[in-house]
Amino acid sequence: MTSGSRRLRVRSGTVSRQVEVAPDGALRVEGAAEPVDVTRLDRNTYRAAVDGRRMAVWTVDDGDRCRVFADGCSFTFELDLAVAAAARSARPDEDAALAAPMPATVVATRAEPGQSVRTGDVLVVLEAMKMELTIRAPGDGVVDAVHCRQGDLVQPGVPLVTMRPRRGA
Amino acid sequence: MTSGSRRLRVRSGTVSRQVEVAPDGALRVEGAAEPVDVTRLDRNTYRAAVDGRRMAVWTVDDGDRCRVFADGCSFTFELDLAVAAAARSARPDEDAALAAPMPATVVATRAEPGQSVRTGDVLVVLEAMKMELTIRAPGDGVVDAVHCRQGDLVQPGVPLVTMRPRRGA
């Protein structure tokens, strides 16, 4: 991936695709031949050009989900910066450490060492700023260790779960 | 007028009407037989019932003016709480003292003692918070005294101009 790019995993039902945003704003959607050109027209309206053909796209945030209407179809997506951890490193199969983004209280742990997990599985549930936050698996893999327990107050940056990708997945 | 009511003078071109808002929200428009029933439907849309018949009314603030669309007609209004000074006192013909609402700088005085003024005439121009503010005559009358000069920094509540209503006006 391009240096300085950001990656998002966008999920909806059975669909899960990675979207890479280059520093220049170019959007590459997994499975699309060409980058998608996106322009914001107003608060909720965008124009997206896919393979040179433009269409109006509307979107609205709905809590943690993002609802999108394009070309007669509506989608409800969940977005994760899931693969960014791996992406930061030059070695994509390196173990991933998953940490809280801000001081938070652990509401529940949903993973145990040695457990196989799939992309998007919830590993830890936190609460911060009166919001419930979830730590999800950034990819298919196996949990190495869980470093927190229910009720812990955890600090940002401290790994809560470490896991390693499934080989050959 | 009802105790606790607020009055506004609404002006547009040659039209100048007083609107009285009772504490219960009832709106009496000068020249209208019945109070107008106003309900807010969304940010910019109201429903007004005049003589029992309802109509949709749209409004948007445009700086110090208020634009309103009703029944195929658009209006641009300026609004003053002009007659409220007199209204506060039990004696409507008492002299009125006109003061700044916040710390402000006097940009210009437009009135001299003994001068006859009419409702809405500008008496003093102030600047505060990067906005230009005007003190206008709350009714027809005669200026008694001007207590400020260009460049003065004035404090809220301190009378800038005193004037008395025209007798028998």
Add this chain to the structure above:
Amino acid sequence: MFSRLLIANRGEVALRIVRTCRALGVETVAVYSDADEAAPHVAAADRAERLGPAAPAESYLAGARIIDAARRAGADAVHPGYGFLSESAAFAEACGQAGLGFVGPSPDVIGAAGSKVDARRLAAAAGVPVVPGSEPADQTLEGLRAAVAAVGCPALLKPSAGGGGKGMRVIREAAETEAAIAQTRREAVAAFGDGTLYVERHLQRPRHIEVQVAGDRRGRVVHLFERECSIQRRYQKVIEESPAPALPAALRRELTAAATALARTAGYDNVGTVEFLVEGAGDGSRFYFLEMNTRLQVEHPVTELTTGVDLVWGQLEIAAGGRLPWTQSALRQRGHGIECRVYAEDPAAGFLPQAGRIELYREPAGPGIRIDSGVEEGSLVPVQYDPLLAKVVACGERRDWALARMVEALRRYAILGVETNLHLLLQVLRHPRFVRGELDTGFLDAERDALLQPPGGSALIAALAVAAASRLRGDGGRPDTAAAAPARASDPWTDLPGWRLGRP
């Protein structure tokens, strides 16, 4: 003409009626349940009266409350819309007794059309074929077996007291009869408290074609041509069009003649619809009277666009004692009209109705497009009522042209917040069988798998890209109300791995 009309309905049809009243200079009175206090139909009317709690029985079905509201508001007539009390002879009667005009036919016509037996009798008297069948006087196994044998298999067994397809069961072979009777009767007793069964011939994937009629109190009757309503789910229409595709001219003449004869025989004195089932194709087609709807039909705009009339105006004229405003010789079909019903429902979950808040709502517009909607951005779709959000109606010189306009409108009808059937509608409109006009009432079931394919292609790509762009730019707020909501601080997780805000 009436001077103040109470509209005893909600949603798009209430708004539809308000629009005609505005043009006529008739004042309107909306009624509303507690679920609808902020609904668009309430805002649109000249006056509004509360009926009661959200439950239909305490609001839109509460005839006495509606008549009270009409009295309070000084209305001189009531328009029932469709659904709710629109086909209640008792309500029409009560309006009359309260001195209120009722915008619909006279109570006895409503009563006759509403009774299966009376309606069949009327059809027979008018020489209109009915689906062979009977409610045997002998309701024993023997009696019902004889009735099944009389119509032949496959036969349809249904509760006499039922309606809307509830409790109906197909008997494919004579051997299934006994079990079917037992089961259908059990359901009939449970659902309607009445185990009487009705047996009729089961038609093979028939088309549903109906004829719009209108009559006045002077005995004049006209028809306003047909509508094809074969695209149905769970016995409810989804897409309607006029003219019916590939309908032989002779059959159209027979259908319209049958409908007018029936309306004349019934003394029909307002706007109404005679529904038929058509079996077979081309010259081998046969048609059967299905039922008579004594009200404005949901799909009436299709007729308005192709004939150029305003059916609500006609309803009001006739109900106010005026003349039927149309003559048969001046009425012509022109071009093609098609309607798509946009429902808050999840087609993939068996068309489960959806409720919730419409977070974003953008109606398309353009030549040949009419939208009759009952919602707006921010509307709450309540659980208590029919989930119809809007009807998109397209017309054009030719059917393909009307379809193309419809497709373009639906592609830009942005509704977010509740699931809708928009994608399913588009899938139907693009289906080769539909494009060729090969329609029957089994279409939606038969093509279900193809129609329910999840969206993909460039729509998905564009949506994914916009979702990412909006999230990364942190600006995809709720429209309008966003200003009132506390702004979320910078999203801390956007620079951190493995994070998602919200409930698991």
Add this chain to the structure above:
Amino acid sequence: MFSRLLIANRGEVALRIVRTCRALGVETVAVYSDADEAAPHVAAADRAERLGPAAPAESYLAGARIIDAARRAGADAVHPGYGFLSESAAFAEACGQAGLGFVGPSPDVIGAAGSKVDARRLAAAAGVPVVPGSEPADQTLEGLRAAVAAVGCPALLKPSAGGGGKGMRVIREAAETEAAIAQTRREAVAAFGDGTLYVERHLQRPRHIEVQVAGDRRGRVVHLFERECSIQRRYQKVIEESPAPALPAALRRELTAAATALARTAGYDNVGTVEFLVEGAGDGSRFYFLEMNTRLQVEHPVTELTTGVDLVWGQLEIAAGGRLPWTQSALRQRGHGIECRVYAEDPAAGFLPQAGRIELYREPAGPGIRIDSGVEEGSLVPVQYDPLLAKVVACGERRDWALARMVEALRRYAILGVETNLHLLLQVLRHPRFVRGELDTGFLDAERDALLQPPGGSALIAALAVAAASRLRGDGGRPDTAAAAPARASDPWTDLPGWRLGRP
């Protein structure tokens, strides 16, 4: 059919063309000046190309830039819309030379129709009456006096090189001739650099009635009936309708026959309009050819609603070498259509065009209402172009019904931020002479005082009340952008006497 069409225009007409292209599956390319980068027509198209600065000469009138843009975007045809380059034979020619289809008639037809002399010659050849007049070879006082005497007084003196009514002068009596000639010539030289004068009979408050025609490259020609366009201000149409009210059937036949004859004679090979002036009423009416417009007319929707056709589709079909899609015998007028042009202008200030930001914009909708608009909430109305914001088109079974729908639509067409002519339009629609259909091109001038009465009554009362309510509640923010703007702290003046925020 073309596969990718460049639309060499802006505003509502560009959007109108996009809509037909979408239904046809033709990709669209918008062009824009710097003033229009965020304009709705740019957002609506599949692709967009910048032309240049806001000035028309550097953008929408810059033919070479437009052709370059078409090449860049891979377009295979150009639709010129109306105005700008739509009647430039040179541009049509240049498109052809660049290998681009031009959606309009062939360059020689455009050229002939655009020349007063050639057009009159064509009309004469087709046997169509023209307003008696001439451009005398002898341009001395004597020669022009003779020409005035030939047509009789009142006569109209106009610069041969002019157009759009500029520099025209009426000679009411022969004695005025000398002074009028001197003055008109001075103005002609100043305005057009050419003092040649044209003399014609001055018609007394004529009606403007035009006929929509269409022809293809195979020589087939049809007409699509007439439009009445007599409500004009400064020689620009404001309200148009079809059928023309109180037009004798015989005169309608003569007008449509004349228009078709002219189109046939001209070898007319696309959609166009033949304009006539009609003098007198009833059987004493006489009509004269005025001019031929070789493009889509602003008021074309009136014809679309009454005949049921899509004129832009017809234009594209014909330009792509297809057949004229209509036959005369199948074309029928049905119901009544009326169009109101909504301009950003101040009618009380001599119709001064207005520019600015549209702070609030709500389009009405309903059965029989079509709105072709080129703006949306937040749009900037630039000073450089025609201030037409939108066209509201209403149709109904009868004229009174179409008018009623139009009135109701305009009453709810909320536009705030720029002055519009909405109130004037409503005043016209409610004027007894207009309601009776007594129209002529002098109507707006003659009834000026009555039409320009400032609004009052319950609209004013409601507006005053809402202004006060909104200010006291402090919640009348700007829509949509309000979230972005810094919120104003509590209004300090609301509790204090004698205060108003803002400039004196």
